[in-house]
Amino acid sequence: MALAPEPDQRGRILDAALRLMGSGGAHAMSMRRLAAECGLNVATLYHYFPSKADLLREVIAHQSYEDLLAQTPPVDPSLPPRERLAALLEWIWREMATQDDMWRVLLGESLHADPAALSSAAELSALFESALHRWMRDLFTGEVLVEAEVLARVLRGTIYGFFIENLPLPYGDRMRFLSKRAREVATVLLPA
Template identity: 30%
Template sequence: MAYRQTPAVEARLQDNRSRILQAARALVGEGGWKEAQVASVAAAAGIATGTVYRYFPSKAELFAEVLSAVSQREVDVLADIADSGGAALGRLHSAVATFVRRAMRNPRLAYALIAEPCDKEIDEARLTYRAAISEVVRSIIEAGQASKEVRPDVRPDIAATVIVGGFMEGLIGPLSPLSRQQHQDTEAYRREVAQLADQIAALACTSVAVPAATVKPLHRRAS
């Protein structure tokens, strides 16, 4: 007769897995991929190091799942904005600005997700994440072309890739551990983040918006 796990055992195993992922995410948020070692994750989760490997065969697989889980939440937030209705350029601005603001809430974690050197498995998860965000942006651009807000001469997939690459590249400096220390509890910092988010979003929108009609100046005759 095959052994079947009891509900209590299944719940305990799931709890251990959740604690491992939560501990790993917290450590990445504090010091990036290099500082988050399996032994540290185990200690933070309150379990033995060997137990971590029962759930995740390698450090790379553990942190690839951490990246995937955090990234999916960001994709879901942007997808909600894309589906919210209203002007396409307004949705594009909101999506990009929201991404920037959310990244700046935890700069160290966001830097690890976007730009920090990492193992191949983690980088593959990162590329999947960027592709998913690009797909959301592509859907907004296509809607903007249908409503004639967005230039018809751009390919939506290429434009989306350029926009996503642009706003992520624009965040590397502000998120980098080498930059000055941010003070997230100050009003000045919140204003800086709001300005950064608005400027990056405005540039993204300008890159695909239909140019405003050119108004030719009137030349008066000399009297």
């Protein structure tokens, strides 16, 4: 009699696949290596995911950012505007850094023009820009800012650019660098 699969087995497979894809890219990860990592046979993987492309789509879909983007960032609204913006940027970069493997997968597979990665990256960018717009509106009520929608679009590109540029650095070095960049961005966007 066959044993029933663990209820969380699918999630364990997706988490292991994300780690492996994040370290070497989806193209370099074999189903055999993933099976070994999970302590399963390859046939079991194909039971859950008929192809590597299906696995990649599910790895990306498994990550949900709606809850994070729906929350209000823990930024003190009584801070001066520049400090408030710098605190928001630092919080965003810390949250992004908790998902390094996903960023590597999305970037790598988007560069390989994988349709699932391109679609997921575009969807995530739209959700992120919408959240930025809302955060800017809520955190800077009453301050004279450029149009919040335009500012959100500019910030999105700036946030991605600095984050991706520093993704190879160790976490501590990256956060120190990004903290400096947060203050510089705030100074440029909110001149005295």
